[in-house]
Amino acid sequence: MTPSYPRGSLTLQPSLARNRWNQLLTVIAGLFTALAVLPLIVVIAYVLIKGGSLLNLQLLSSLPPPPGLDGGGIGNAIVGTLIVTLIAALIAVPVGVGAGVYLAEFAAAGWFARFVRFGTNVLAGVPSIICGVFVYGLIVSTRVFFGQSYSAMAGGIALAVLMLPTVIKTTDEALKLVPQELRWGAMGIGASHFITISRVTLPAAFSSIATGVVLAIARAAGETAPLIFTALFSPFWPEGLFNPIASMSVLIYNFAIMPYEAQIALAWASSFVLVVMILLANLLARWLGRLSST
């Protein structure tokens, strides 16, 4: 019987059309991949070169100088970013994890859960500046906190709104990945719903939830737009939770466009510190994620 197809040699022939197409497309795909990661590498390298050289103890520990003077640092902005992010985390983590637990454990398929999941996705897509304007209208312009307008608390709440969808979604997804048999096992020896969730399911999903929370915090820490409307800025050390507070992102926004060398240098230094903090948070998230696999 003669074969219906031509039989070629088994040795690889690079000159064949299919092999040349393979080569060409592999090169093109590689090129585009390189283009895609190029911005990341260039941004980090540029910030490292421009800002890294300014790093010293004075930078981390002193206040920015008045316009026209040299020296100074971004100590108040670093503390401010940490405070505002901490407030945001204290609000968003309990609310977000609670909502995620409700979605995954109690309301698996009801219309309310579907509505909340859809709403979470929409909230995740809301531009951050709109979160800022929303909190401005709700808290800052109404002066609900002891007659204060701009405050660290308002900034923290705006960032919490931004963090919420990430925390809810990662909790929901992480709990859905916990094997059903584990819940049955706990129920089968007489554990109540509360004990099953708090002692078995949540610990089993802990590292994925922690990863999501750390990533949400890292994202919020770098936000500028919501803070401009809420926490504003302050050239002084933090004066309390209900007063305006400095933050690194707003410092960059304010100082980078000033006509003074010292301020522009501080903006670069601040970019460097912020990028390093976000990188560290991502590394922490990876490490937490690794915990679950071991």
Add this chain to the structure above:
Amino acid sequence: MPATATNTCLALENVSISYSGQLAVSGVFMEIPRGKVTAFIGPSGCGKSTVLRALNRMNDLIEGCSLSGRVIFDGQDLYERQVDPVEVRRRIGMVFQKPNPFPKSIYDNIAFGARINGFRGDMDELVERSLRKAALWDETKDKLKESGYALSGGQQQRLCIARAIAIEPEVILMDEPCSALDPISTLKIEEMMHELKKSYTIVIVTHNMQQAVRVSDLTGFFNVSAQPGSDRKVGALVEFAETGMIFNSPKQQATLDYVSGRFG
């Protein structure tokens, strides 16, 4: 007869179970005696696991599952409104098809259930006693602090049995406990069951008919049958008798066909 009534541990009266309105098992009447091993056999989809899960309200955890009829345990219908399903599961423990130890140490796997049930006493002693009953003590006594996941599949399943025993239930339900295990582990679990039935009532679902013969005192044969006028198949209890009767001289032709391998 009063004599049999006192020896009945669980009684099913006209139990029908459906998933999302689709009937899965219908009209089961059964009296499961205390202190014996009762096996459920039958082809896949005949509802034997569904009936087993109905005995400690595990079906509550499956969405859309509903039950009609009565399951009487300790003089109480388990499906009455005022019954607390958590308390039911404390007295009727369960071992699942796939070993499902908690991601905790071997010690804590057993201590967890005891703690949440308010155990007051010597925890070390309870852990040792439970592991001994599950024939796992000799293999694990030197590594109680290691993760339950570090054990082999057969050891994990015995750990799950030890975990169930530790809360001292009156009944232990086992849903194909050996289907994921090798023959040697299976043998160990079967030997253990002979020990356990001295103090517990055991109900086991199995696909392995030799296993039913080896371990059980009574056997219930479930079968599926097409409902008239529809394609759907519904499970039902065909015959329930002493194991020797079911395998040697069954009354129903369907049982004979199944146990002698001439099924379908």
